[in-house]
């Protein structure tokens with residue numbers, strides 16, 4: 001059976017330009033058959049856009065679900081490794097160092113220490129925060145892994161390693177909006193050096 | 197040609213294969229059977245010469261999702277490790293090759309997949325060639341059907357012969373309490389010609405080291 005391409009009504013330079021193949025009753029001679037081609041094109045296609053959308057139902061699993069549930073009560077709950085005793089926050093169900101399940105739940109924070117930080121000078125799309133602002137790693141009291149969050153309530157150029165901070169929640173917020181200084185003296189470097 | 201070294205499977209574990217496991221994460225699904233296998237060998241992660249996993253990040257819909265599963269292995273001190281964006285058989289092949297080269301004497305191979313978060317027939321199309329094939333969204337059953345039809349056209353098989361293969365596999369599965377479908381299943385309607393429901397594998401979540 002002889003067939004020929006039926007082109008899509010609108011052609012964009014992608015495989016979908018071929019709508020389908022349809023029967024073709026012309027003879028081979030009429031279209032002269034295959035012709036040699038130099039492999040060079042006047043307007044080469046240099047890129048295509050292939051739109052794709054997939055919908056997923058994400059399940060955080062046992063450990064992360066417990067973490068998210070606790071957050072709704074404004075509590076930060078991690079899990080302790082039975083082997084190395086480290087408290088992971090957020091917990092993912094396993095200690096990546098020891099490769100064992102973590103099960104013992106441990107509430108940490110709410111206060112913590114800035115272990116490291118950066119000053120953000122580029123405004124993010126859809127984010128209503130004036131630049132410059134500070135984003136920091138925060139070791140919550142009792143946690144062995146630092147979380148990251150924005151620091152406010154202090155001029156950006158006064159944020160420092162060791163700064164003691166506490167979470168600030170907004171109405172209906174599902175996680176702290178940002179952290180602010182507690183006014184406590186800075187933490188000793190030795191107390192958080194393993195978490196930098 | 198005879199392989200340079202004989203390789204033996206000394207332990208195997210398998211989760212129950214379920215349609216959905218939405219109460220647990222990938223690592224939470226994998227870890228119990230992984231530890232079961234390690235315990236059976238008496239080896240610790242650090243004793244294993246080479247660790248190789250096979251899984252598809254497209255199933256989870258997130259890049260590098262396999263690194264989360266690695267949390268269940270215990271990769272400290274650093275281990276010799278590899279991942280294939282493929283099935284467990286391919287991971288096993290990579291490990292077998294590594295053993296043949298003599299670079300490792302023992303290997304831990306595992307694979308897992310949670311298809312339940314998405315529509316797996318759509319999801320798997322994203323693994324295809326992105327220029328000429330993926331934009332057409334040919335799903336996994338359709339691609340299998342093309343191959344089946346090619347076999348039938350070549351005279352190498354017919355629909356009853358193909359159905360016999362699925363029947364044989366499901367009969368074998370009666371011996372496996374973890375299998376999702378066991379025993380005979382109705383051939384049912386065409387899913388994609390010439391494949392019927394009974395020809396197609398069940399879709400589910402599970403892990404096997």
Ligand SMILES: [Zn+2]
Nearest residue numbers: 081084095098
């Ligand atoms: Zn540990």
